[in-house]
Amino acid sequence: MEKPQHKHDCSSCVFLGRHEDKDLYVHVDNDEPLMTTVISRWSSDGDDYSSGLKFASDGDLRVAAERAREKGLITEEVWSYYEEKQWKRFTNN
Ligand SMILES: [Zn+2]
Numbered sequence: 001m002e003k004p005q006h007k008h009d010c011s012s013c014v015f016l017g018r019h020e021d022k023d024l025y026v027h028v029d030n031d032e033p034l035m036t037t038v039i040s041r042w043s044s045d046g047d048d049y050s051s052g053l054k055f056a057s058d059g060d061l062r063v064a065a066e067r068a069r070e071k072g073l074i075t076e077e078v079w080s081y082y083e084e085k086q087w088k089r090f091t092n093n
Pocket residue numbers: 010011012013026027
């Protein structure tokens with residue numbers, strides 16, 4: 001089992017494994033499912049991460065989103081919301 005290589009201090013995040021040099025997480029918001037997000041962290045410094053399902057059209061965050069979806073941590077409702085509302089604009093050009 002892969003372990004995170006960098007410090008990440010959110011206890012709500014679920015580790016999704018590594019991708020290249022990044023630690024990938026999903027942060028599930030049970031109260032506001034559409035606030036669920038994915039995170040890609042590349043160092044232990046607090047700000048050294050990117051996040052946001054709306055940016056998950058490709059790259060690390062896309063990998064994180066797909067892994068989270070496979071594990072059922074991103075629901076179909078959330079997935080389709082972002083596919084329709086957000087990811088579309090990245091794929092239409
Ligand atoms: Zn978190």
